[in-house]
Amino acid sequence: MASPSSLQTQFVLTIACPDRPGIVAAVTTFLFEAGGNILEAQQFDDLQSKRFFMRVVFTAVGETDGYLDRFRTDFLAIAETFGMDWTLRDRLEKRRVMILVSKFDHCMVDLLYRWRNGELPMDITAIVANHPRETYAGVDFSGLRFHHLPVTKQTKMEQETELWDLVRETKTDLVVLARYMQVLSDGLTAKLNGRCINIHHSFLPGFKGAKPYHQAYERGVKLIGATAHYVTSDLDEGPIIEQDVERISHGDTPDDLVRKGRDIERRVLARAVRFHLDGRVILNGGKTVVFTE
């Protein structure tokens, strides 16, 4: 009889290190000898930064925890030889995601829908809003923790402390700012480095700052867009993960841009979160390597 331990599990290995010959051979030979079969593999040599990036999806036979432990021990030698930053995960193990939201809830609603239908393999640790729960009538929060953490200029420090405590208590892996209209402090930003994704409602670097749709209207552009990026202390300057645009016309009012923008924002943010969860995004200085589907 087949026991669970004999099932094939998919693992995702990501690597970033200085480029030099032999990395792929070393990694794939190791994988082969560890009983892995490669399903997908993508590499990228950045000729500017001289860094090498790799993502491998492979299957192996065996019980997950034991396999991961053994792999991690055995892989250390290679990792040290090449000076690798690397991660290894069971592909189906769900990441723990916290969603922050303000008044506009379209991105949160979309993420919740994609979570419920299995499109985003994650556990939601909490919904954190700076508006009270009744703001989101028509949204089903059943089975979800909801925290109302209001914030003012005066209470920002305390609120961020609560937020950070919540992140730690819930073992949150990824924080998603789903149109959370508050600027995080440098301190919190540093703690969430590489694991906090924001959706900005413009095609960056155009229209940074406040009210980008109104800026776009005033400038008379013919396309509007949205940008998902990792949050850094440099506002609207973090590494970009995903962007998209839509055509508009002279007849569109700022309100029309806001409406059309909602569709762009939610699909750009969902793609960025999905890419992040599947180990497809690797930081490369102020930029990202995104191994798309």
Place this chain on the structure above:
Amino acid sequence: MASPSSLQTQFVLTIACPDRPGIVAAVTTFLFEAGGNILEAQQFDDLQSKRFFMRVVFTAVGETDGYLDRFRTDFLAIAETFGMDWTLRDRLEKRRVMILVSKFDHCMVDLLYRWRNGELPMDITAIVANHPRETYAGVDFSGLRFHHLPVTKQTKMEQETELWDLVRETKTDLVVLARYMQVLSDGLTAKLNGRCINIHHSFLPGFKGAKPYHQAYERGVKLIGATAHYVTSDLDEGPIIEQDVERISHGDTPDDLVRKGRDIERRVLARAVRFHLDGRVILNGGKTVVFTE
């Protein structure tokens, strides 16, 4: 026997004026009484500037010159009543277009191809380049005037004088900067107000100034674009006519962006020129109304 004067001619009427009730009724009643049959008509009320914009394509029976003269005389009363800026043209009468080019010739080559196959109804008054003719090997200039007007910091004023003389001498209606990598002086810009189109190789307002593809590469954006706009004395800030973008990836070098960008630039510029020639673009302060096809 049918004489040429009995053929149906298409006319294009464009109007911009302060908004108030009755404009469309006045114009279309006038047209009906002048024997016109409306083929296309588009209107736009800008609720912000409180200005009204209209473009009408209509047919009428009769000899063009006589019809235009009569129409212009008779229409004056309505135009004055409503304070209209207006234009009226035979739709098939070709505009006179001058193309300015520097080293990169992809936009010029594309415009020439579209001119030869009839896609752009224009007469080309001259090709003006700040590089010598042999720069453009493989380009067929037969039947075209080619002027080499080199320019340096010291000779800029003289060169622009020559350029302006050429515009006047050739009765040029529209000047197209087809990747002409020189900034025009404020004086020349003012003279060409509303009839000089530039193609900028970025999705404005992102990456203004020099080397936009290199800026885009450094920033790590996921889409690059191009922008066609009327030239004003405010560099890269003129009214935008048309924009488009294409997806890029982390694997694209600056050279790849330049290559992919060429395709975007040439189609954006061609569309902008086509819209302008067909009376589809009306200035609205620092923006444009574009009645698309």
Place this chain on the structure above:
Amino acid sequence: MASPSSLQTQFVLTIACPDRPGIVAAVTTFLFEAGGNILEAQQFDDLQSKRFFMRVVFTAVGETDGYLDRFRTDFLAIAETFGMDWTLRDRLEKRRVMILVSKFDHCMVDLLYRWRNGELPMDITAIVANHPRETYAGVDFSGLRFHHLPVTKQTKMEQETELWDLVRETKTDLVVLARYMQVLSDGLTAKLNGRCINIHHSFLPGFKGAKPYHQAYERGVKLIGATAHYVTSDLDEGPIIEQDVERISHGDTPDDLVRKGRDIERRVLARAVRFHLDGRVILNGGKTVVFTE
């Protein structure tokens, strides 16, 4: 004191009739004399069918019901002169929309979200599903009628009778098949002519019939799409309202296509419904005229 009757109301007038000179002049002069001020107007002459189409949005001062009644009476003479099919509505008066759904609920969920946030100005008369309510866990139906009308080959006639009774009882204006995986009978289709919109999960006319994503996978296309169309007795051949596509790759499995397709389907259907509700879609034989935003 301002009474409600002195507020400005927006009206939408749509017209389809044989083309001949003077229509626009007659209509806009009538509008002017009826105290209307045109906000938007679009016309189209179909040179093939020789039919003329027009949509006008105008404001007028006065109480809606009285204004509509007077307008309708007075406009009759013009309508008869030109042989017009025409409609006139208060733009803010909500249409009554019934949503039909099967197992896949992404389009319904999206329509409900857009209804709640005011993007789709409609009243939902009922949700009708051929699956029981518990199929849609996580969907908030509060304030909505939900009808479970199961259907089998044997009960199809009875089920459609119930459906039609429901349409009449609820005074439904528009029926939306939001991935309702049942083919309507010719009889019901005829009754809902021009007011039943379906979303087909392929870029028609490619991949008609069942399992279009699997067909697309087998054929190896590089883009997949979705099509919103009015339902006719000719399956997958009704007049197309809106379409869109997305890029896929050789690496996408049929399941990936289904997932990516959901995003295309829901935005295409939402746009089609929005266009229909705002009087932007006029039937033109087996095609549509769509006066886009």
Place this chain on the structure above:
Amino acid sequence: MASPSSLQTQFVLTIACPDRPGIVAAVTTFLFEAGGNILEAQQFDDLQSKRFFMRVVFTAVGETDGYLDRFRTDFLAIAETFGMDWTLRDRLEKRRVMILVSKFDHCMVDLLYRWRNGELPMDITAIVANHPRETYAGVDFSGLRFHHLPVTKQTKMEQETELWDLVRETKTDLVVLARYMQVLSDGLTAKLNGRCINIHHSFLPGFKGAKPYHQAYERGVKLIGATAHYVTSDLDEGPIIEQDVERISHGDTPDDLVRKGRDIERRVLARAVRFHLDGRVILNGGKTVVFTE
């Protein structure tokens, strides 16, 4: 002193074989030991056909001819072990391409422009047209062989014999049907299997056969497209390499579709040819694996 033979050369290796563990390890270890450094590598496991596909770009030090010969000899053992179909080429070695054209020359003109500016690394062995040279006024054929091979129903066999002789005589690697409006015989198609690319002016599988833009107009679709595919004996059914679309409206006449379609056709064909030349396209039954840039 550095001799030319010590320069770094880029090689492209493509592989298709039944999937099994160890392929990537074997190939990359071989490459490492052969002194190669991987620049790009992409793999794909087709879980349906159970076939594995790989493309590797690597650099090696040494003189091209000698390196290729040694590599080919040494790699045989691995290739046989895994049952590989494989190719190895110097990336900069230009392929020999023949362009076939009928009356519409926009795709040919575009390919010539991209060839002249270095975007398409190829040598053009001949332009073959079934119309005389004067058809293409304004096209600069200097440095190119031009063959007028007229064809009628009666002379088709003879013309194809001439064509095939020309392919062999010129050592042509790839034949591009740049809107060559003739159906090739099954015999010639078989001889050119996998090295003859056609551009079809519709978004296949929609609108197969003649006059696709007119079919699209009649059907009332909202987007039109173009498809580049390998030619097979099954008309319009060959493996698709690349597709793209553009939005149209009810106002577009068949002539407008033809005009807008030209832009789609030329960029889709250029991308397909570029992908083919760079070893990015591998046949997978009736489909293709395309390792995009």
